[in-house]
Amino acid sequence: MVIVDLLAMFVFGISGGLTAVRMRLDIVGVAVLGTVTGLGGGWLRDVLIGDVPPPGLSDWRYLTAALLGGLITFFLHPAINRLQPLINVFDAIGLGLFSVAGALKATEYGLGPMPATILGLVTGVGGGVIRDVLAGEVPTVLRRRDLYAIPALAGAGLAVVGTRLDLPTVLVVVVAAGVTIVWRLLASWRGWTAPEPFHAARSE
Amino acid sequence: MVIVDLLAMFVFGISGGLTAVRMRLDIVGVAVLGTVTGLGGGWLRDVLIGDVPPPGLSDWRYLTAALLGGLITFFLHPAINRLQPLINVFDAIGLGLFSVAGALKATEYGLGPMPATILGLVTGVGGGVIRDVLAGEVPTVLRRRDLYAIPALAGAGLAVVGTRLDLPTVLVVVVAAGVTIVWRLLASWRGWTAPEPFHAARSE
Amino acid sequence: MVIVDLLAMFVFGISGGLTAVRMRLDIVGVAVLGTVTGLGGGWLRDVLIGDVPPPGLSDWRYLTAALLGGLITFFLHPAINRLQPLINVFDAIGLGLFSVAGALKATEYGLGPMPATILGLVTGVGGGVIRDVLAGEVPTVLRRRDLYAIPALAGAGLAVVGTRLDLPTVLVVVVAAGVTIVWRLLASWRGWTAPEPFHAARSE
Numbered sequence: 247m248v249i250v251d252l253l254a255m256f257v258f259g260i261s262g263g264l265t266a267v268r269m270r271l272d273i274v275g276v277a278v279l280g281t282v283t284g285l286g287g288g289w290l291r292d293v294l295i296g297d298v299p300p301p302g303l304s305d306w307r308y309l310t311a312a313l314l315g316g317l318i319t320f321f322l323h324p325a326i327n328r329l330q331p332l333i334n335v336f337d338a339i340g341l342g343l344f345s346v347a348g349a350l351k352a353t354e355y356g357l358g359p360m361p362a363t364i365l366g367l368v369t370g371v372g373g374g375v376i377r378d379v380l381a382g383e384v385p386t387v388l389r390r391r392d393l394y395a396i397p398a399l400a401g402a403g404l405a406v407v408g409t410r411l412d413l414p415t416v417l418v419v420v421v422a423a424g425v426t427i428v429w430r431l432l433a434s435w436r437g438w439t440a441p442e443p444f445h446a447a448r449s450e
Numbered sequence: 451m452v453i454v455d456l457l458a459m460f461v462f463g464i465s466g467g468l469t470a471v472r473m474r475l476d477i478v479g480v481a482v483l484g485t486v487t488g489l490g491g492g493w494l495r496d497v498l499i500g501d502v503p504p505p506g507l508s509d510w511r512y513l514t515a516a517l518l519g520g521l522i523t524f525f526l527h528p529a530i531n532r533l534q535p536l537i538n539v540f541d542a543i544g545l546g547l548f549s550v551a552g553a554l555k556a557t558e559y560g561l562g563p564m565p566a567t568i569l570g571l572v573t574g575v576g577g578g579v580i581r582d583v584l585a586g587e588v589p590t591v592l593r594r595r596d597l598y599a600i601p602a603l604a605g606a607g608l609a610v611v612g613t614r615l616d617l618p619t620v621l622v623v624v625v626a627a628g629v630t631i632v633w634r635l636l637a638s639w640r641g642w643t644a645p646e647p648f649h650a651a652r653s654e
Numbered sequence: 655m656v657i658v659d660l661l662a663m664f665v666f667g668i669s670g671g672l673t674a675v676r677m678r679l680d681i682v683g684v685a686v687l688g689t690v691t692g693l694g695g696g697w698l699r700d701v702l703i704g705d706v707p708p709p710g711l712s713d714w715r716y717l718t719a720a721l722l723g724g725l726i727t728f729f730l731h732p733a734i735n736r737l738q739p740l741i742n743v744f745d746a747i748g749l750g751l752f753s754v755a756g757a758l759k760a761t762e763y764g765l766g767p768m769p770a771t772i773l774g775l776v777t778g779v780g781g782g783v784i785r786d787v788l789a790g791e792v793p794t795v796l797r798r799r800d801l802y803a804i805p806a807l808a809g810a811g812l813a814v815v816g817t818r819l820d821l822p823t824v825l826v827v828v829v830a831a832g833v834t835i836v837w838r839l840l841a842s843w844r845g846w847t848a849p850e851p852f853h854a855a856r857s858e
Contacts, residue, residue, distance in 0.1 A: 266796075267851045269792070269796075270850065270851070271796050271797070271850075272799070272847065272848040272849060272850045273848050273849045273850070273851075274795075274796070274802075274803045274804060274848050275796040275797070276851065278795075278796060278803070279796070281772075289702070293497055293502070293701055293702065294493070294497065294502060294503055294504065294507060295502060295503050296500075296502035296503065296704075298701070298702060298703060298704035299702055299703050299704065299760075299763070299765055299769065300702065303702060303765075303769050303772070303773075304765055304766065304769050306766060306768045306769070309768055309769065309772065310768075320851055323851055355503070357503060357507075357508055358508065358510060360510045360513055360514075361503065361507050361508050361510070361513065364485075364507070364513065365507075375584070379583060379584070379787060380783070380787070380792065380793060380796065381792060382586070382790070382791065382792040383586065384473070384584065384585060384586040385584060387478075387482075388470075388473075388475050388478070388479040388482060388483070388584065389475070389479070391476070394478075395478045395482070396478060439476065440476040440477050440478050441476060441477045442474065442475075442476045442477070443471045443474070443477075443480065443524055443527055497701055497706070498697070498701065498706060498707055498708065498711060499706060499707050500704075500706035500707065556707075559707070561707055561711075561712055562712065562714060564714045564717055564718075565707065565711050565712050565714070565717065568689075568711070568717065569711075579788070583787060583788070586790070587790065588677070588788065588789060588790040589788060591682075591686075592674075592677075592679050592682070592683040592686060592687070592788065593679070593683070595680070598682075599682045599686070600682060643680065644680040644681050644682050645680060645681045646678065646679075646680045646681070647675045647678070647681075647684065647728055647731055
């Protein structure tokens with residue numbers, strides 16, 4: 247489980263690093279954006295449920311994973327840019343794992359189904375939101391047209407339901423994260439979108 | 451008291467939803483901005499005083515109120531836009547209630563008069579600040595010319611003084627929130643402003 | 655030690671106030687930006703390590719120091735602008751003191767060397783990051799070309815090492831903060847920069 251977490255943090259770290267490289271930040275900016283993108287979602291969740299200091303800050307392995315993601319981008323970004331489709335897949339995996347892990351941890355800390363599901367979403371997308379705010383942009387998760395938050399909510403919600411039904415954790419994680427990952431990738435490849443307020447259709 | 455809180459969260463949720471509709475976000479963006487605008491001020495206060503998980507996250511009624519404010523905006527925004535003057539009134543009511551409730555809760559948690567007053571302001575304007583940061587804008591409370599933060603500070607300060615004098619809570623809430631609401635509405639209708647650094651006068 | 659802290663908060667408060675004056679905010683905006691710039695780094699650290707309410711919020715002396723920095727800027731900003739070189743020096747001093755104090759406090763709360771160093775950086779630059787996000791800008795610490803975060807990390811790291819070696823606290827603070835301050839000032843005067851991703855060199 248820790249290895250899976252580390253991988254997700256590493257991949258999200260790369261996504262933060264890529265943003266920083268695109269903004270032409272120096273190595274400090276790349277390292278900082280990589281780290282907060284990889285760990286920020288977990289920090290938000292842990293501060294909100296009261297698990298402080300957050301493991302994503304006190305455990306050097308997590309710090310290192312996210313930081314490495316950022317630094318590797320600093321040195322290898324042209325190669326990584328060519329790997330964009332692969333990054334997309336890893337990002338979906340990270341989203342699925344973080345959302346499910348966040349919902350499970352919130353449940354463990356005594357939160358009800360609805361708050362736990364929301365904290366799953368916070369864990370999954372929080373790092374990216376912090377990345378975008380620091381980059382001076384409206385968070386991608388709000389702007390993007392293809393589905394991102396809804397698959398995360400679905401996975402988090404399934405994880406909560408599964409735990410409440412006392413199903414085995416491994417099964418819950420695999421199924422719930424799997425739903426998020428597959429749904430997210432299909433949405434990305436096929437351009438599935440969420441409904442928009444109707445004025446958009448009229449005036450554009 | 452809970453009903454009053456729910457109403458304030460609902461109205462702030464509408465204000466977040468309106469921002470999201472104006473930005474042409476999809477239903478996810480409208481729901482997220484509505485929720486954080488309705489609940490964000492309380493989350494900030496609760497994280498700062500150590501009441502975690504914040505009731506505004508663990509209590510599904512609060513979540514639902516803010517979320518409903520966002521979602522109703524998604525479906526009814528043209529009607530709501532026509533109700534702008536009414537929204538203004540409700541926003542002032544929300545500001546008054548949140549500022550006073552925030553100051554009282556901070557006092558309960560042992561904070562002195564000055565910190566408690568500031569936490570009242572944080573509770574009152576925090577949701578809107580998060581909304582504006584996520585929307586990529588300088589927070590309205592900083593930019594706006596008509597008074598907004600000062601009436602909130604006044605209400606929060608009055609609430610702290612009233613509690614310290616052991617006056618009955620209902621009286622304190624009604625008077626303190628009333629001062630904020632009336633002052634805020636008068637400022638909005640009459641264009642009352644706060645002093646600006648003097649260069650503004652010279653160079654504009 | 656408290657006096658040194660107060661001075662650093664006051665100077666950071668001025669820097670927040672100057673940003674607000676440049677944005678033509680009114681007195682509320684100047685006071686708010688001054689306060690969060692002076693205290694925000696400590697708030698972030700304290701929320702992350704679980705020392706809530708943060709002393710930077712519950713202690714009226716800290717609140718007053720940061721607020722005064724903001725308000726003095728409101729009234730005296732033309733004079734302060736002429737003092738820019740002096741502000742630069744004080745900003746370096748604030749950075750050094752905050753980074754070292756942050757790292758020491760995190761160590762006291764049981765965090766390991768790597769997290770404590772990072773929390774030193776958070777304490778040193780956090781207020782400025784919040785200031786810039788509220789001002790709608792990419793944080794200066796990410797954008798600036800001359801070294802800022804690296805001297806802060808160096809001071810925080812030295813403080814952690816010194817404490818672990820059981821050296822006397824005064825010595826640790828003086829040497830570690832001194833390294834940050836001198837390095838930061840030299841970087842500012844001589845234009846020392848950190849490495850950038852190589853495309854920058856190619857395409858500019």
